[in-house]
Amino acid sequence: MFRTLYAKLSLALIALLSCVAIFYTLLSFSSANYYLQQTGQQLNLNLAKNLVADRQLVEAGQINKPALSAIFMEYMVINPSIELYLLDLDGNIQSYSADPGKVKRKSVSLAPIHAFLAGEKLPLLGDDPRSHEGKKIFSVTPIPAQHPTGYLYVVLLGEQYDNAEKLILESLLWKQTGLALFSSLLIGLALGLILFKKLTRRLDHLSNDMDNFRNNDFSNIELSTAKNNSDDEIDRLNNTFSQMAQRLMEQFDTLKQQDNLRRELIANVSHDLRTPVAILHGYLETLNIKADQLNQQERQQYTHQALQSSERLSHLITELFELAKLDAHETVPHKEHFNLTELAHDVLQKFALQAKEKHIKLSIHTDDHPIFAYADIALIARVFENLLGNALKFTPAQESVEIQLAESNKHSIVRVINSGPGIAADELDSIFERFYQGEKNSNRSKPGGLGLAIAKRIMILHSGEISVESTPRKSTVFTVTLPREANAKRIHHDQ
Numbered sequence: 132m133f134r135t136l137y138a139k140l141s142l143a144l145i146a147l148l149s150c151v152a153i154f155y156t157l158l159s160f161s162s163a164n165y166y167l168q169q170t171g172q173q174l175n176l177n178l179a180k181n182l183v184a185d186r187q188l189v190e191a192g193q194i195n196k197p198a199l200s201a202i203f204m205e206y207m208v209i210n211p212s213i214e215l216y217l218l219d220l221d222g223n224i225q226s227y228s229a230d231p232g233k234v235k236r237k238s239v240s241l242a243p244i245h246a247f248l249a250g251e252k253l254p255l256l257g258d259d260p261r262s263h264e265g266k267k268i269f270s271v272t273p274i275p276a277q278h279p280t281g282y283l284y285v286v287l288l289g290e291q292y293d294n295a296e297k298l299i300l301e302s303l304l305w306k307q308t309g310l311a312l313f314s315s316l317l318i319g320l321a322l323g324l325i326l327f328k329k330l331t332r333r334l335d336h337l338s339n340d341m342d343n344f345r346n347n348d349f350s351n352i353e354l355s356t357a358k359n360n361s362d363d364e365i366d367r368l369n370n371t372f373s374q375m376a377q378r379l380m381e382q383f384d385t386l387k388q389q390d391n392l393r394r395e396l397i398a399n400v401s402h403d404l405r406t407p408v409a410i411l412h413g414y415l416e417t418l419n420i421k422a423d424q425l426n427q428q429e430r431q432q433y434t435h436q437a438l439q440s441s442e443r444l445s446h447l448i449t450e451l452f453e454l455a456k457l458d459a460h461e462t463v464p465h466k467e468h469f470n471l472t473e474l475a476h477d478v479l480q481k482f483a484l485q486a487k488e489k490h491i492k493l494s495i496h497t498d499d500h501p502i503f504a505y506a507d508i509a510l511i512a513r514v515f516e517n518l519l520g521n522a523l524k525f526t527p528a529q530e531s532v533e534i535q536l537a538e539s540n541k542h543s544i545v546r547v548i549n550s551g552p553g554i555a556a557d558e559l560d561s562i563f564e565r566f567y568q569g570e571k572n573s574n575r576s577k578p579g580g581l582g583l584a585i586a587k588r589i590m591i592l593h594s595g596e597i598s599v600e601s602t603p604r605k606s607t608v609f610t611v612t613l614p615r616e617a618n619a620k621r622i623h624h625d626q
Contacts, residue, residue, distance in 0.1 A: 144320060144323045152316050172268040175287050203226070203227070214260070215227065215228040215286075216284040218238075219281045220279065222238045223237060224238060235260065235261060236259075236260040243255050243257040244257065244282060255268070267286045268286075268287045271284050333369065334365060337369050340352065350380060352373070411440040411444065414433045415437055454584055454585050458588065464510055467505070468505050469503065469504060471501075472501045473501070475495055478515040485523055491530060496534070497535070503543065504614070505617050507592075511613065514589050515534075515547075518547040521583060522549035526549045526550060530549070532547070533548045534548075538615070539612075545613070547608070551607065554601035554607055563587040593613060593614070595614065598610050
């Protein structure tokens with residue numbers, strides 16, 4: 132029942148208002164009683180002294196007992212709210228104006244009397260002869276004044292006043308003041324509950340949004356709360372949850388994509404590794420079974436084919452490890468300024484023999500002055516090797532592969548251009564994926580690999596760009612953009 136925040140706040144408000152009501156009632160009674168005592172005692176401060184002087188209670192230095200008895204009787208009728216007591220110097224009660232059966236004390240304490248006569252701060256409470264424990268405000272004077280033999284002790288707000296006060300409390304305070312207090316607290320409670328409901332409404336909506344997000348398997352979020360301009364804690368909490376949910380969904384999508392890529396990678400790896408392994412196994416098995424039946428030339432041919440398959444297998448495994456390190460950000464580029472033109476010539480020389488064997492023309496075109504770049508020379512050399520290797524793989528005999536170097540603003544640009552079948556437009560966005568083979572393009576029958584995927588990761592590490600353009604049955608152009616300086620900003624190169 133009290134599990135919701137609104138219910139807990141409501142219960143806390145009810146408890147708080149109840150405590151306020153109790154405290155207010157006690158404080159009101161205490162303050163009223165204190166004010167009444169102070170005012171009553173202040174107004175009647177000299178009452179006892181005036182009674183002695185006006186009623187001639189002292190004659191020839193002695194107490195006039197007939198006058199005292201007369202004043203007792205008179206004040207019982209005229210002002211029943213006060214009670215008169217004659218005390219000796221020890222505080223013992225000698226006579227009084229009250230009913231004899233109601234006086235319970237034989238003496239009263241002299242300490243309040245001495246404090247009163249000394250003029251201490253009011254109100255001062257003295258013993259009530261009608262009660263063993265009760266205290267009352269009073270007025271007192273020594274009699275006679277010069278050589279006192281006792282005290283006239285006047286209790287203010289006596290029993291008659293107590294009865295009247297009780298009647299007033301029962302009829303007026305509880306029925307009117309109590310009703311007003313109860314009505315005020317009830318109105319305050321209603322307004323507080325409405326305010327709490329308004330304040331917790333957004334929390335209810337946020338809680339529902341969280342429940343819906345969880346019920347949707349954390350894959351879809353439907354916010355029921357609109358953006359407020361208050362920017363308070365609830366609003367910030369709502370915005371934070373929205374951002375967190377969006378981030379979680381993005382991460383889930385990324386994980387799903389990574390899982391799909393992993394499955395695709397496993398399938399492609401299995402396919403690409405199975406072929407060289409099967410070829411290697413087949414030739415080795417043939418050499419083992421028919422060793423006595425094969426001549427020297429056949430054995431050399433089978434051994435050569437087995438070695439090629441072994442090299443192909445080793446190359447794929449090396450590329451897999453290299454790509455895994457790049458994806459895990461374990462490869463840290465050691466950047467430096469270097470001559471990009473010299474690097475392009477060095478890489479070109481590595482593929483010169485392969486190009487000659489395939490009857491492909493290999494050339495390089497650059498500006499008259501050297502072109503420099505700021506990057507890891509070894510990793511950039513790997514990019515050039517992958518691009519040239521890929522170009523030679525798909526370029527038919529009697530065609531050409533060309534490297535072009537140029538400068539643009541604060542970047543160096545390298546283009547690798549090859550003639551041949553080209554790449555279909557709908558495949559351009561996919562060629563940098565792992566093991567992409569271009570199955571939609573019937574002209575590209577060569578198996579795919581990891582070279583372009585590795586080149587893409589290396590360029591990301593260098594804040595550079597790699598892109599491709601192709602015209603089917605004509606040419607393909609790979610463009611690499613590298614920073615020339617350490618503080619060069621990454622840009623997208625427009626072809």
